[in-house]
Amino acid sequence: MKQVRFRVGNLFGTRAIFGQEVYDIVLCRNLLIYFNRELQDRALTRLKDLLATDGLLLVGPAEAALPRLHGFISAEWPLAFAFLESEPIKAAAPTTAIPVRTSTPKLNKSKPVLRPRLTVGKENSAPALAKPVDQVSESLVAVERIANAGRVKEAQEVALAHLEKFGPSAQIFYLLGLVQDADGAASKAAQSYRKALYLAPNHREALVHLALLLRKQGDHSGAEALADRLVRVQKRSGT
Known part of the structure; x- marks a missing residue:
């Protein structure tokens, strides 16, 4: 087995810092979001060279x-x-095209279930039950799973089905924006990100993605405003 070697270096430094060999795997999580577009391009060019x-x-x-x-x-x-x-x-294809659950899922005892909502003024009518939290969560997970597999068209269909069934939420608008963005539908993605931020002004992922999208479209002032807003959110939360 080959020896493991550790090196400390600047991603934007000389190629010699990383040695002459190329790498089979590069882990670069949550680094690029802190760069402007020019530095993102430089970083990805270097990472491509290292791979x-x-x-x-x-x-x-x-x-x-x-x-x-x-x-x-x-x-x-x-x-x-x-x-x-x-x-x-290629990842193994799921057995169902759109895995949004329509039947009652198994309840997770660690998660709360909304209490039944009583109907006022109708003595003989049955109480209207709210949607279980697990059912909404599992539907969101289904959207994420399909999006992570790269099936963006299908993910959009599942996200829209979720919206129709469960109504609007910041997370579903964020996920919808994510897959629209990946599909090249920039204007639709921006609208979805903005809807997510309308419902949850401190939604960090929506802030980051909308800022990246605006920067890509040339709206640098709008991107910087969102970046400043993200910094304020992080300071308030202590992260």
Whole structure:
């Protein structure tokens, strides 16, 4: 087995810092979001140079749109934002096209269930039950799972089905914006991110993605305003 070597270096330093060899896997989670567009381009160019031909680049969910701009291809691995320079390794297809659950799911005892909502003024009518929290959560997880697998068209269909069934929420608008962004529908993605922020003004992922999208569209002032807003949110939360 080859020896493991550790090096400390600046990503923007000389190539010699990293040695002459190339790397099979590069983990680069939540680094690119702190750079402006020029530095993002420089970083991805360097990371591409460091990777082997069949190497794997892993980034954070807020950075998933960036590698595609430099020719990377989604590896289509569930629950991972992984990218290859060559053809992706195909993940096993699920047995159902749109895995949004319509039947009553098994309840997780660790999560609360909304209490029944009583109907006022109708003595003989049965109480109207609210949707179980687990059912909403599992539907959101289904959208994420399909999006992580790189099936953006299908993910959009599932997200819209979730909206119709459960109504609006910041998380579903964020996920919808994410897959619209990955599909190249920038204007629709921006609208979805803004809806997420309307419902949850401190939604960090929506702030990051909308800032990246605005910067890509040339709206640098709008992107900087969102970046400043994100900094304030992080300071208030102590992160």
